[in-house]
Amino acid sequence: MNARALPTTVEEIRLAAHVASELRPEHFETVRVPLRRAGVGQVLVRNLLLRVAAVTRTLMAPERVLPMAPYRPGRALGGAALGQVVEAPGTGLRPGELVRHDYGWQQYALLPSASVRRVDPARWPDPAACLSQGFVGWLAVDRTGVRAGDTVLVTGAAGGVGTVAGQFARLRGAGRLIGTTSARWKAERLRRELGFDAVLVRGQGPIAEQLRAAAPEGVDVLVDTVGGEQFEAALSCARRGARCAVVGAVGRQAGGGTRAQATLDTLAMFSGGISVQGLTVRDHQASAARWEAEFSAGLREGRLRFPHVRLAGLGQAPGALLDLLAGRHLGTVLVETHW
Amino acid sequence: MNARALPTTVEEIRLAAHVASELRPEHFETVRVPLRRAGVGQVLVRNLLLRVAAVTRTLMAPERVLPMAPYRPGRALGGAALGQVVEAPGTGLRPGELVRHDYGWQQYALLPSASVRRVDPARWPDPAACLSQGFVGWLAVDRTGVRAGDTVLVTGAAGGVGTVAGQFARLRGAGRLIGTTSARWKAERLRRELGFDAVLVRGQGPIAEQLRAAAPEGVDVLVDTVGGEQFEAALSCARRGARCAVVGAVGRQAGGGTRAQATLDTLAMFSGGISVQGLTVRDHQASAARWEAEFSAGLREGRLRFPHVRLAGLGQAPGALLDLLAGRHLGTVLVETHW
Numbered sequence: 001m002n003a004r005a006l007p008t009t010v011e012e013i014r015l016a017a018h019v020a021s022e023l024r025p026e027h028f029e030t031v032r033v034p035l036r037r038a039g040v041g042q043v044l045v046r047n048l049l050l051r052v053a054a055v056t057r058t059l060m061a062p063e064r065v066l067p068m069a070p071y072r073p074g075r076a077l078g079g080a081a082l083g084q085v086v087e088a089p090g091t092g093l094r095p096g097e098l099v100r101h102d103y104g105w106q107q108y109a110l111l112p113s114a115s116v117r118r119v120d121p122a123r124w125p126d127p128a129a130c131l132s133q134g135f136v137g138w139l140a141v142d143r144t145g146v147r148a149g150d151t152v153l154v155t156g157a158a159g160g161v162g163t164v165a166g167q168f169a170r171l172r173g174a175g176r177l178i179g180t181t182s183a184r185w186k187a188e189r190l191r192r193e194l195g196f197d198a199v200l201v202r203g204q205g206p207i208a209e210q211l212r213a214a215a216p217e218g219v220d221v222l223v224d225t226v227g228g229e230q231f232e233a234a235l236s237c238a239r240r241g242a243r244c245a246v247v248g249a250v251g252r253q254a255g256g257g258t259r260a261q262a263t264l265d266t267l268a269m270f271s272g273g274i275s276v277q278g279l280t281v282r283d284h285q286a287s288a289a290r291w292e293a294e295f296s297a298g299l300r301e302g303r304l305r306f307p308h309v310r311l312a313g314l315g316q317a318p319g320a321l322l323d324l325l326a327g328r329h330l331g332t333v334l335v336e337t338h339w
Numbered sequence: 340m341n342a343r344a345l346p347t348t349v350e351e352i353r354l355a356a357h358v359a360s361e362l363r364p365e366h367f368e369t370v371r372v373p374l375r376r377a378g379v380g381q382v383l384v385r386n387l388l389l390r391v392a393a394v395t396r397t398l399m400a401p402e403r404v405l406p407m408a409p410y411r412p413g414r415a416l417g418g419a420a421l422g423q424v425v426e427a428p429g430t431g432l433r434p435g436e437l438v439r440h441d442y443g444w445q446q447y448a449l450l451p452s453a454s455v456r457r458v459d460p461a462r463w464p465d466p467a468a469c470l471s472q473g474f475v476g477w478l479a480v481d482r483t484g485v486r487a488g489d490t491v492l493v494t495g496a497a498g499g500v501g502t503v504a505g506q507f508a509r510l511r512g513a514g515r516l517i518g519t520t521s522a523r524w525k526a527e528r529l530r531r532e533l534g535f536d537a538v539l540v541r542g543q544g545p546i547a548e549q550l551r552a553a554a555p556e557g558v559d560v561l562v563d564t565v566g567g568e569q570f571e572a573a574l575s576c577a578r579r580g581a582r583c584a585v586v587g588a589v590g591r592q593a594g595g596g597t598r599a600q601a602t603l604d605t606l607a608m609f610s611g612g613i614s615v616q617g618l619t620v621r622d623h624q625a626s627a628a629r630w631e632a633e634f635s636a637g638l639r640e641g642r643l644r645f646p647h648v649r650l651a652g653l654g655q656a657p658g659a660l661l662d663l664l665a666g667r668h669l670g671t672v673l674v675e676t677h678w
Contacts, residue, residue, distance in 0.1 A: 066610045269617035
């Protein structure tokens, strides 16, 4: 794309007001702003794909819940994005190169060059896969040391994290792979397309009872993206030496409430030698290269899939976030931000 | 001791009845039984010291709470013991050798030789120290990787586990060492004799508030022997990347109740990269030699202490257990079982 083809104004989606309880369309504001050009050391990126994720909802709250600054009303929302360099004077970046960054809720992003990372298109069958949320799911499987024969439970199995975590657990030899999700249609797809042996459906009776039936000998590994009742149920079915990774709290993030609160019995934890580990991508950047290598190789060789949804047009992003929180998608949710 | 000096009858203390709620003296029954002699492959041990510990209370309950069989009414209670071999025909053990075993609530124990372990008296300034409960406390410090400058919280700091864990945390470089206990006199001794910087006293206001005042910058490592409110308070003050080891649940073990129940927020756990690990000696026997070497060397060289109480006479054991659960002792509680 040459400079003459650039539009003079572009769209971005801003936080209209902090979200104290239920997220509604009015919390988003779409505005058209003049396109600013890159100065020396800056990069102007034409965004291609935006990843819509629950963390955006969490950062729309007024209070600080995560160790990241909440979004501010009147400013563009953030989210992982894939884009193409338009201009980047005085940097090593060339027009046309693919890059990733965290400023996706806009058609164009103007950033310091240190805020973008190159994406090698030769590595990925589809570069969109570099926006997978699977890193933390892979990390959970890696750090819990899933081994041959383990019974593994993935809560929120149909999410962007869970769909990848389940596949890696299977690759590492999980003997029995169980998921939880919110709807029968997702349970069916998880069994048919992603190799889950059993999927528990929220609302079809207490999760602990469903889990006891699905895993009568108990759970060796938990990959938890939900929290609350599902976390408690997993712990109540934990086998001796069970390893649990907590990598999300969609139960709380979706509602802005306290459903990630869970009660546990520390006597059972110590006598059972059970561990629970909170993991974030941020704390494990040293493992990012290994994750990307394993995931991209698996995709190239057809051993892994990148389940995702792709919606056309930046204007779909608010609705996509609402739908994601309501459990209406399977896999990572991407929005094509160009038009 | 030669065989002619052996008594014909000896005392043992039995579980009179399962303990459903509060432990009382009537739950113990002291009986005099004929002394049985060792056959081939057996060892007759004259017990010297019995370790009284909260786990005995837990195993007196009718239901199975731990992965160990509960005690049965009409049978002798169990507990770690140090004794001297009286006779051991057809085994490698010689009369007079010191051994450890788990059958301490009796003056003499008749056991298969595989149930005893030799104790090297040259290793210990006082062989009683081999009955320290510190192994799991050391394990907690080791597995949480206490490092220079860490703020470490030890709950139940005056117990047999806590007194040793605190000392090892300091040896590994803890910058600030905080304990919790149930009485001012124990807090005073922990500060004066065992190097704690601050000790919170149960009943002197909410533990979380006391902890925020004692550790305004938060807690890096938790060694938890209590559970319940104290575990919750520690998690509410956990710093990014905090590592927690759960090695006991005295709060529940003492009352037979549910005070080890704790509520946690898995969103805070994952966003803070916090881990909680249940540890038992049973699962970590491979580390026992390293623990013994570090502890005995520290005692010999005067860098460590073995805080303990020593009471004279097997008949004191029931009262010692009641007193232990009521928090009336500091350190490991030993009863001299000979007379």
